[in-house]
Every structure is written in C-alpha cells, then in structure tokens.
Amino acid sequence: MRTRPVIALLPLALATLLLACDARRRLPRPLADYLEAVEGHTRAVDDGPAVLDGLPRPRARRIDIPDGPTLDVRGFLGIHACGLSEVVGNRNSALGRVMTYSQRALYTLRFMAVAERCVPQVEPPLRETLQAALAHKARHLPADVFNAVWAGPEMAVLFSAADGPYDPAAAARARRSLGALTDAAEALRARRPADLEGALGPLHGLRVAGAALRRMAHARYVLASVTDRLESVDAADCPTAGAALRAVFEAHYVKRVQPLLAENDRSIRPLLASLERLYRVTAVGVETPPALAGFRATYLAEGGLRARYVAALRAHAAAWKTLFARCGQPAPGG
Numbered sequence: 001m002r003t004r005p006v007i008a009l010l011p012l013a014l015a016t017l018l019l020a021c022d023a024r025r026r027l028p029r030p031l032a033d034y035l036e037a038v039e040g041h042t043r044a045v046d047d048g049p050a051v052l053d054g055l056p057r058p059r060a061r062r063i064d065i066p067d068g069p070t071l072d073v074r075g076f077l078g079i080h081a082c083g084l085s086e087v088v089g090n091r092n093s094a095l096g097r098v099m100t101y102s103q104r105a106l107y108t109l110r111f112m113a114v115a116e117r118c119v120p121q122v123e124p125p126l127r128e129t130l131q132a133a134l135a136h137k138a139r140h141l142p143a144d145v146f147n148a149v150w151a152g153p154e155m156a157v158l159f160s161a162a163d164g165p166y167d168p169a170a171a172a173r174a175r176r177s178l179g180a181l182t183d184a185a186e187a188l189r190a191r192r193p194a195d196l197e198g199a200l201g202p203l204h205g206l207r208v209a210g211a212a213l214r215r216m217a218h219a220r221y222v223l224a225s226v227t228d229r230l231e232s233v234d235a236a237d238c239p240t241a242g243a244a245l246r247a248v249f250e251a252h253y254v255k256r257v258q259p260l261l262a263e264n265d266r267s268i269r270p271l272l273a274s275l276e277r278l279y280r281v282t283a284v285g286v287e288t289p290p291a292l293a294g295f296r297a298t299y300l301a302e303g304g305l306r307a308r309y310v311a312a313l314r315a316h317a318a319a320w321k322t323l324f325a326r327c328g329q330p331a332p333g334g
Contacts, residue, residue: 030256042229049221055159056291062151068136082118168267242327
C-alpha cells in the first residue's frame with residue numbers, strides 16, 4: 001500500500017524531467033555546455049529554466065476610452081461649412097469603424113484641429129457641444145497615444161515568446177525604431193505633428209524583445225544553477241572536484257560564457273532601456289492597464305528581470321571565489 005503514492009507520482013516526475021530537458025535544449029550552446037560541465041562534478045539538481053510570461057493580450061493592454069458628446073442631424077449639418085463633417089463622416093464610414101489604434105490617435109488630433117477652427121463659426125448650442133467634444137478628446141488624447149503604441153500588433157510581435165535566435169543586429173534596429181516611436185508619442189501628446197505610423201512601421205516582424213528577454217532569463221537561470229551546484233561542494237569534495245571545476249571555469253566560463261554575457265549586455269541593456277523609456281513617456285497622465293503594468297515591472301523596469309540577472313551574476317562570481325578559497329586554489333587572475 002505504501003508504494004502506490006510513489007508509483008502514482010512517477011508519470012508526473014517523468015513529465016517534469018522531460019519538460020526540463022526540453023527547456024534546456026533551448027539554452028544557447030555555451031550556457032548549456034557550461035551547466036552540463038559543472039553538473040558532472042556536483043550534486044545539486046533543478047527543474048530547468050522557467051517559461052517567460054508573454055505580453056498580455058490586446059484587450060489587457062488597452063485603455064478603454066468612453067464615448068464623448070455626439071451631434072444630432074442638425075448639429076452635423078451645422079459643421080458642414082467648416083469641414084468638420086467630412087472628418088466625422090470618415091470616422092463613421094465602413095473603414096473608419098475598423099481603424100487601427102494608431103489611426104484612432106491620428107483621427108483624434110485631426111478632429112481637434114478642425115473642431116477648434118469650427119467653434120467660432122457656429123452658434124449655440126452647437127458651440128457648447130463642440131467645446132465639450134474638444135475637452136473630451138483632449139482629456140483622452142494620452143490614452144489614445146498609449147493604445148496606439150501598446151495595444152497594437154507591433155508590440156505583440158516584438159515581445160513574441162516564440163523560439164528563435166537572438167539577433168543583436170535586430171536589437172539595434174529595434175532600439176532605433178523605439179527611439180523614433182518615443183519621439184513621435186511625445187510629439188502627439190503635445191499635439192505636434194509626428195509620423196506615428198511611420199515610426200511603428202519598422203517594428204513589423206521584429207521579434208527581438210521576446211528573444212532578448214528569453215536570452216537574459218536563460219543566462220540568469222544558468223548562473224543561478226551553477227551557483228547552487230558550487231555551493232553544494234564542500235571541503236571533502238575538493239580533492240576530486242576542485243581541479244576539475246577549475247578547468248571548467250577556465251575552459252567554459254572564461255572562454256565561452258563571459259564573451260556571450262558581454263555581448264548580451266551590450267545589446268540587451270540598451271534595448272530594455274529604450275522600451276522602459278517608451279513606457280514611461282506614454283504612461284504619463286493615464287491609468288495603465290494592470291496586466292501591462294505588471295509585465296513592465298517584471299521584465300522592463302529597473303528592478304525587473306535585468307536586476308535579477310545582475311544579482312545572479314554577482315552571486316555566481318562570489319560562489320566561484322568561495323569555492324577556490326575552500327579548495328585552496330588561487331582566485332581567478334591570481
């Protein structure tokens with residue numbers, strides 16, 4: 001009777017092992033080889049790298065904007081002479097009803113520009129209706145711009161968690177495009193002309209943010225796993241494991257892993273900084289969707305994934321230093 005729970009858990013344990021092995025196959029080769037080499041001389045085990053959260057769904061990234069004041073038939077005829085009826089008519093057309101978020105933001109700006117010219121030309125009560133509509137548009141313009149940046153398909157693709165190699169050159173292109181997009185968002189929020197769709201265009205098809213986060217998460221996992229294994233080595237293990245681990249450190253970490261981490265830092269850190277700046281600029285004056293705010297705090301903000309990676313890197317260096325001291329070996333570079 002006592003063996004049944006153990007037997008019942010065997011399929012779950014096997015499934016966990018297979019998932020861990022599958023996750024490990026996605027590690028960059030230098031990291032996978034490094035972890036495997038350390039494992040050969042240590043005792044600790046783990047479940048493999050955790051799966052990253054995906055960017056929230058479009059509905060969870062969107063700020064809902066309430067409907068503003070509307071015009072009746074008489075009011076619509078009253079704005080015909082100043083050109084606003086054409087703007088409103090385009091919005092209510094078949095194509096206007098399926099505007100993208102970026103097109104909606106640009107529509108808001110166009111409506112405001114034309115409506116301001118119309119106000120002096122119309123009589124009450126239409127004037128009061130237009131003024132109320134203008135106030136509504138101005139109040140929700142930051143939300144329109146936020147939605148144009150974060151609720152559209154470009155960000156969904158940029159943060160795609162689909163498997164694929166991380167490309168530093170693509171990260172550099174994305175960083176430049178994000179800079180242009182941030183400038184465009186700032187301009188539109190201030191009601192200055194900006195090519196919002198032109199800034200979004202270069203991001204089409206770039207999956208680099210998701211790949212960058214995955215690369216950093218994998219590096220953090222390997223560093224933390226190696227740290228755990230090094231901490232499991234005691235003085236009694238030094239005669240057999242000490243020299244072997246020293247060789248692993250020099251052949252794998254110094255020659256292969258350190259260059260990979262340095263390349264990651266040169267390209268991923270500026271990319272994440274660009275995304276964080278874009279978020280900060282577009283989030284001013286709006287109540288950001290909770291799911292997206294949580295994603296940003298976990299992966300983009302200063303205390304997010306990169307902070308956890310840096311902490312793992314420091315703990316990893318300290319673990320090697322402690323091991324060398326415990327086994328009576330000179331510290332690296334000594």
